[in-house]
Amino acid sequence: MQPDELALSFPCAGDWLTGILSPAGDAPQRGVLIAVGGPQYRAGSHRQFALLARSLATRGIPALRFDYRGMGDSTGEQRDFTDVDADLRAAIDAFCARVPSLREVVIWGLCDAASAALFYAGQDERVKGLVLLNPWARTEAGLAGTTLRHYYRARLLQPDLWRKLVSGRFDWRAAAGGFFRLAGKALRRPASAPAESPGLHERMLRGMRAFGGNVLLIDSGNDLTAREFLDMAGASPAWRRLLAAPQVQRRTLAEADHTFSRRAWRDQVADWTADWVRAW
Amino acid sequence: MKPGAAAQPPQPFFLDGGADARFCLYYPPASFPDAPACRGAIVYLHPFAEEMNKSRRMASLQAAALAADGYAVLRIDLHGCGDSAGDFGDATWDSWLADVDRASRWLRDRLGATLSEAPAIWGLRLGALLALDHARRAAEAPAFLLLWQPVTSGAVFLTQFLRLAVASQMLTADGGAGGGTAALRTQLAEGYALEIAGYLLNPALAAAIDAHDAGAMPPPCPVHWLEVVPEAGRPLPSAAARIVGRWQDAGILVDARAVPGPQFWATQEIATCPALLDQTRHVLQPLHHAAG
Numbered sequence: 056m057q058p059d060e061l062a063l064s065f066p067c068a069g070d071w072l073t074g075i076l077s078p079a080g081d082a083p084q085r086g087v088l089i090a091v092g093g094p095q096y097r098a099g100s101h102r103q104f105a106l107l108a109r110s111l112a113t114r115g116i117p118a119l120r121f122d123y124r125g126m127g128d129s130t131g132e133q134r135d136f137t138d139v140d141a142d143l144r145a146a147i148d149a150f151c152a153r154v155p156s157l158r159e160v161v162i163w164g165l166c167d168a169a170s171a172a173l174f175y176a177g178q179d180e181r182v183k184g185l186v187l188l189n190p191w192a193r194t195e196a197g198l199a200g201t202t203l204r205h206y207y208r209a210r211l212l213q214p215d216l217w218r219k220l221v222s223g224r225f226d227w228r229a230a231a232g233g234f235f236r237l238a239g240k241a242l243r244r245p246a247s248a249p250a251e252s253p254g255l256h257e258r259m260l261r262g263m264r265a266f267g268g269n270v271l272l273i274d275s276g277n278d279l280t281a282r283e284f285l286d287m288a289g290a291s292p293a294w295r296r297l298l299a300a301p302q303v304q305r306r307t308l309a310e311a312d313h314t315f316s317r318r319a320w321r322d323q324v325a326d327w328t329a330d331w332v333r334a335w
Numbered sequence: 336m337k338p339g340a341a342a343q344p345p346q347p348f349f350l351d352g353g354a355d356a357r358f359c360l361y362y363p364p365a366s367f368p369d370a371p372a373c374r375g376a377i378v379y380l381h382p383f384a385e386e387m388n389k390s391r392r393m394a395s396l397q398a399a400a401l402a403a404d405g406y407a408v409l410r411i412d413l414h415g416c417g418d419s420a421g422d423f424g425d426a427t428w429d430s431w432l433a434d435v436d437r438a439s440r441w442l443r444d445r446l447g448a449t450l451s452e453a454p455a456i457w458g459l460r461l462g463a464l465l466a467l468d469h470a471r472r473a474a475e476a477p478a479f480l481l482l483w484q485p486v487t488s489g490a491v492f493l494t495q496f497l498r499l500a501v502a503s504q505m506l507t508a509d510g511g512a513g514g515g516t517a518a519l520r521t522q523l524a525e526g527y528a529l530e531i532a533g534y535l536l537n538p539a540l541a542a543a544i545d546a547h548d549a550g551a552m553p554p555p556c557p558v559h560w561l562e563v564v565p566e567a568g569r570p571l572p573s574a575a576a577r578i579v580g581r582w583q584d585a586g587i588l589v590d591a592r593a594v595p596g597p598q599f600w601a602t603q604e605i606a607t608c609p610a611l612l613d614q615t616r617h618v619l620q621p622l623h624h625a626a627g
Contacts, residue, residue, distance in 0.1 A: 059356060060418070062347035071344035073360070075418050094605045096391045098417045101384075101533025105418055126605070127391045128360055130344060130399070133605065316533035 057113055063153065067124055067145035070131035073097070074121030074146060075105070077112035082156035085183070085332060087111055088146055089120040092136065092168030092191070096127025099165075100314040103321050107163070110325040116332055117157070119150045136167035136191070143175045151181065159183040161332055166280060166313070167191035170259055177265025184269045184335075186328055189281040189313055192256060192288075201283040260293055269302045271331045273324060276309035304331060345399065350411070350441060357434055358418035359441070360410045362402035374405035375478055376442040376454035380413070380435065380462030384423075384496070384534045386600040387416060390459055393599050397612055404616060407446055409454075411438040413465075424528055424535030428465075428543030435469045439477075457481035460600055461544070464489060467552040476555040481615065483561050484600070487574045489547035500531040550578045557588040559618045563608055567595040590618060 063074040075097060089104045091097055097120040098105045108118035123142040124131030143162070151157050161184035164172040169190035176182045263270075274281035288294035297303070306327050311320040343363050350357040364373045379394055381387040398408040412419040413434050415426035435456065442454045453475040458466035463485030470477050486492045497516040519529060523538045530536075560579060562571050571579065571593050579591040596608030 056353075059349065059352045062349055062358060062418075064344060064347055073345070073347050075358070094389065094603065096388055098388065100388065102417070102423065103533070125392075128345060128347065128395050130395075133392070314533065317530060318535070321533075 057109075060109075060112075061153070063119075063121075063149055065145055065149035067129075067131075068141050070124045071129060072121050072124065072142065072145060072149075073128040074119055074149065075108065076150070076153055077108040077118045078154065079112040079117040080115035083115060083117050083154065084156055085159040085161065086117040086119065086150060086154060086157050087161045087163050087186075087328070087332060088143070088150060089118060090139075090143065090162055090164040090168035090172055091120070091122065091126065092164060092166035092171075097122050101316055101321075103165075103315060106321060107325050107328070110322075111329055111332070114329045114333070116329060117150075117154050119146060119153075121146045121149075136171040137174070139171050140175050140178065143171070144179060147179060147181055161186060163188075163328060165189060170255070173259050173262035173266070175262070176268065177262055182266075182268065184271070184332065185266065186271045186273065186331070188273045188315075188324070189275055189278050190259070190272075190284045191280060192259060192284040193280070194255060197256075197283050197287055198279075201279060201286050256287060256291075260291070260297075263294070263297050269304075269331075269335055271304050271306065271327070272298065273306045273308065273327060275311040275313055275315065275320075276307060277311060278313040280313055343402075345395070345402075350437060354420050356420040357414070357437065358412040359438065360398070361445075362398045362406075362408040362410075364405050364407045365403050367405055370405060372449040373407050373446055375452065376407040376409070376446055376450055377401060377481070378435065378438045378442065378454050378456050379408060379410040380456065380458035380465050381410070381416065382460035382462050382600055383492075385532060386460055389602060389605065390600040392605050393607055393611070394459070396607065397615055400612055400616055401619065404619065406619070407442060407450075409438050409442050411435075422535065424537050427537070427539050428468075428547075431465055432469055432472065435465065436473075439473075452478035455479045455481060457483070458485065459483040461486045461489075461492060464492075464544075464547055464549060467549055467554055468547060470554040470556060471552050479557040479559060480554055481559045481561075481619070483611070483615075484563055484598075485549055485560065485575070487549040487578055489544040493541060493544050496531060496536070497529075500529060503532070550581065553582050553585055553587055558582070558590070559615075560589060560591040561611060561614060561618075562591070562593045563596050563598060563611055564593045565595065569593055569595070592618070 058078045061076045061078065063076055064071050089108060104120045108120050111118045122129040123134060123139050125133035147160050150160065160181050162172040162176060162182055163186040165188040169187035172185050172187065176185055274285060288298055308320055308323055315321050315324055346361045348359055350359050366372060379398060381394065382390055394410060398410055401408050411434055413426065414430040415421040415423040439454045443450060455478040456466040456469060463482040466480055466482065470480055494516050497519045500519055501515055522529060523541045526538050528535050528537045562575055571591055579589050582589050592614060594610040594614045596610050597606040599606040599608050
């Protein structure tokens with residue numbers, strides 16, 4: 056029978072973080088820390104992280120999911136993904152303290168938690184693997200370019216759009232305004248772009264370079280965030296080289312949306328994660 | 336009021352184990368030199384599906400504030416929700432009612448003789464509707480109900496949730512030939528579970544939500560009813576005002592107020608509503624003085 060999950064409270068810079076440990080196996084050496092992205096808490100959208108942790112535990116992989124300071128049930132001031140290094144370290148400390156056999160930690164992060172994991176991983180030698188799902192690489196110029204490439208192309212192929220055009224129900228003024236606004240942003244040289252997310256791409260690249268472990272990159276086919284990341288990486292020789300390295304594996308779930316909001320998609324992600332964690 | 340002892344951090348734990356495990360957070364009451372050991376106990380009931388996730392921060396902030404004011408607060412994740420055991424698709428209204436009983440009993444056992452009344456129940460949205468159903472069934476009436484933006488009509492609420500599925504169908508390639516919420520209700524009535532916004536809605540739970548109406552559940556205890564409105568000075572929504580009026584006519588002590596702020600249970604980003612936090616602390620003060 057599967058052991059019961061444990062509710063944990065552990066300190067982080069004067070605050071208290073709440074986490075759930077899903078214990079597993081007999082003296083497991085490798086465990087998964089589920090980092091939370093976006094406006095979520097440790098159970099995840101439609102409980103994805105709770106279900107993932109349980110699924111990993113039944114396959115012998117212990118998992119810990121937790122809330123950063125100021126999120127969910129943890130105390131402290133709210134913060135975003137650029138400022139959670141101390142939280143990740145506190146969680147890994149708590150994980151290792153509760154599972155003394157643990158030697159290696161994989162950080163699993165969706166959306167901006169994937170970016171936060173990239174920032175952190177190279178600073179902690181206990182972190183040996185990263186599962187990055189739909190990493191958050193948004194800059195205003197990048198978003199505009201990706202929307203032009205993917206959304207407008209998709210719109211042009213929709214029968215509904217052409218029906219509206221023929222019947223005269225298409226709002227030309229709004230559509231043209233949207234298109235030109237985006238085109239202006241996409242065509243602007245990056246150097247003249249506002250510093251709206253100072254060095255996000257550079258910081259992600261630095262993190263990826265600094266991390267020597269294994270990486271599993273999973274992207275959803277039906278997700279603009281994933282497309283932005285892949286467009287960014289595809290346009291960068293440095294990223295292309297890093298992603299082509301043998302320690303990087305790629306999976307694409309063509310039908311899935313950003314949060315993997317169907318059971319079949321969640322299960323597929325859990326399967327890929329468990330298989331990969333046990334494969335090295 | 337003299338300041339209380341330094342607030343302790345919330346204590347997370349699982350109530351029972353295996354299939355009965357329910358995730359809980361206990362906020363021990365701060366103690367005051369001039370007051371009884373504990374002002375009262377409060378069980379918090381979260382809202383439905385993704386609204387629970389979005390409102391987690393507000394529930395944390397309010398629970399901590401009430402504990403600092405001398406209340407013992409217990410938050411429980413209902414069956415199949417959050418970190419509790421079970422799948423969302425297995426949850427039923429009755430399993431949720433049983434969880435409310437368990438939470439209330441836990442606080443009674445924990446606090447023992449320091450508690451003079453049954454724990455109060457505080458609920459947000461569908462959690463408030465569940466609180467009303469619990470109150471009328473409980474062997475001993477709760478000390479009071481604290482209702483945040485209660486769902487007044489389960490049927491209307493269910494329709495709104497089903498619309499998420501309709502919207503999702505319209506965005507997929509087959510163009511939403513689904514027939515709207517009426518068709519989804521038919522599928523539920525035929526006993527099919529529906530996967531909506533990532534949650535598996537079981538037909539028994541849907542039927543129970545559909546059948547519950549706040550107006551038909553006048554509570555056997557005082558009620559604090561708080562609504563969040565877009566700006567200061569707006570009145571209570573008419574559906575809420577009608578029910579409040581009817582209950583007051585029936586002799587129930589109802590204090591209803593509207594506070595300005597964002598609909599934090601539904602916003603895209605995590606939002607807080609400071610006016611609601613303040614007003615809740617404010618309305619719960621006189622109870623202590625009246626009782627003490």
